[in-house]
Amino acid sequence: MSAQPRLQRRRRRPEILPYLLLLPTGLFVALFTAWPTLLSLYQSFFRQRLNIAKFRDPTFIGLDNYAKLLADPRFWQVMRNTTIYVLVTAPISIVLGFLFALLVNRAIKGIGPARLAFFHPTILPMVSAATIWMFFFTPDYGLFNTFLVTLGYSGPQNWVGNPHLALPAVMIVAIWKNAGYYMIFYLAGLQNLPTDVYEAAVLDGANWWQMLWRITFPLLRRTTLFVSTIAFIGAFQMVDHIFVLTGGGPSRASTVLLFYLWQERFENQNIGKAATLTVILIVFLLIFTVTNFILSERKEEDAHA
Secondary structure, rough: OHHHHHHHHHHHHOOHHHHHHHHHHHHHHHHHHHHHHHOOOOHHEEEEOOOOOHOOOOOEEEOOHHHHOOOHHHHHHHHHHHHHHHHHHHHHHHHHHHHEEEHHOOOOHHHHHHHHHHHHHHHHHHHHHHHHHHHHHHOOOHHHHHHHHHHOOOOOOOOOOOOOOOOHHHHHHHHHHHHHHHHHHHHHHOOOOOOOHHHHHHOOOOOOOHHHHHHHHHOOHHHHHEEHHHHHHHHHHOOOOHHHOOOOOOOOOOOOOHHHHHHHHHHEHHHHHHHHHHHHHHHHHHHHHHHHHHHHHHHHHHHHH
16 A cells, blocks of 8 residues: 555544644633523523522523513613713723823833832732722721812712712722723733834824824724723623622612622522523623624724725
């Protein structure tokens, strides 16, 4: 038998090694992502409350959980809070992270401590950061209120206990915590940009703003896509500081979707409603992620067209 048929048979054999390398990741995704998602979808079609004997056994009710949730004014209050929280904290954190990166992207003496100062809030656990800000928000003598008074502010000082100020208070903490984290990604992106492009722009007479808008922004499009994705997903998932600062109050003024989900599952033990909220949360995250990638790819194609 010639060597050529043997080589052809070897080429036709499927390579097993790539699939073996992907197997651990596939198992991890299946166990901790796909299975919980499918289980939540399944449980959302049932009524089950562990704290009520009558409803302790699961009962199939179809889409009744979704219908009741959409008719519940508390759900829409939570969705309003979540929308405001996400649309404020994520963009401001991204913009601040980018500005911080521009500020510390300099080869000057002492820039290391400046970078550490901006990044330090990221190192702190969210519960610790919320505890620090709990002292800052203390009425009368808290550092945050004292600073505002020096600027001429004379409004209410009980931020975490005021229905109109509780949500802004938790948003301030989230922005303070996350801006330095996003700065690291932008700083890495800035330090990998080609210098010859900027040198050519300087020779052409471009000013700082023109280079920022025409060169830096387009070259950092991929970085912005990644940062915006993790920022918006993180905004939906971040609730630790709400536990410490407000507990979702007062009057649900600072209750967001994930915190509401936790209350229904572990405080009210309403498994069916919690599963329905989980499905809604997953759908929101999926829609945003897919839309973000599609829009980014279209902009990339338009830029190369």
